[in-house]
Amino acid sequence: MGxxxxxxxxxxxxxxxxxxxxxxxxxxxxxxxxxxxxxxxxVVENSTLTLLGLIIAFxxxxxxxxxxxxxxxxxxxxxxxxxxxxxxGLLPPADAVxxxxxxxxxxxxxxxxxxxxxxxxxxxxxxGTARLQADLWTAVQAPAVANPPNPVVALAVAGMNEVIxxxxxxxxxxxxxxxxxxxx
Numbered sequence: 001m002g003x004x005x006x007x008x009x010x011x012x013x014x015x016x017x018x019x020x021x022x023x024x025x026x027x028x029x030x031x032x033x034x035x036x037x038x039x040x041x042x043v044v045e046n047s048t049l050t051l052l053g054l055i056i057a058f059x060x061x062x063x064x065x066x067x068x069x070x071x072x073x074x075x076x077x078x079x080x081x082x083x084x085x086x087x088x089g090l091l092p093p094a095d096a097v098x099x100x101x102x103x104x105x106x107x108x109x110x111x112x113x114x115x116x117x118x119x120x121x122x123x124x125x126x127x128g129t130a131r132l133q134a135d136l137w138t139a140v141q142a143p144a145v146a147n148p149p150n151p152v153v154a155l156a157v158a159g160m161n162e163v164i165x166x167x168x169x170x171x172x173x174x175x176x177x178x179x180x181x182x183x184x
Contacts, residue, residue: 073170080166084159099139106132
């Protein structure tokens with residue numbers, strides 16, 4: 001699993017192995033005179049290379065679909081945070097100021113999550129994100145409990161739930177897309 005964290009090393013090793021295999025094949029062809037049976041082997045070789053091309057094409061197609069899905073999850077998460085930033089303005093002024101400050105910190109955490117590659121840093125960010133999610137929920141829960149039948153406060157509470165859900169969906173669709181997430 002450690003080798004998977006170094007894609008450039010995998011590329012260099014694969015390139016060297018394929019170059020060596022190609023060189024050995026060329027030497028063997030020159031060394032042996034090709035008779036008719038071996039010349040017909042070219043059809044099998046061409047078919048195999050065509051199949052390999054199809055496999056590579058399908059692999060790229062799946063990778064692109066996964067990348068688009070991850071991008072969509074990140075965009076949805078960003079839009080949800082922005083919408084909730086506006087919705088918390090409907091809370092009582094003191095609660096709105098607190099919730100907005102927490103949302104700004106939360107957004108900073110989420111941006112850090114997407115740009116960080118270090119495993120220890122990712123673990124720290126995930127812990128901070130969980131703490132901020134609890135603080136955000138508390139920030140909208142207090143006014144909701146104080147004003148139970150208020151539909152405007154209920155809108156802010158529902159929006160905060162969407163923010164927390166969007167984070168989960170975005171990470172379920174690939175997160176950073178490069179490294180496995182700690183604890184997953």
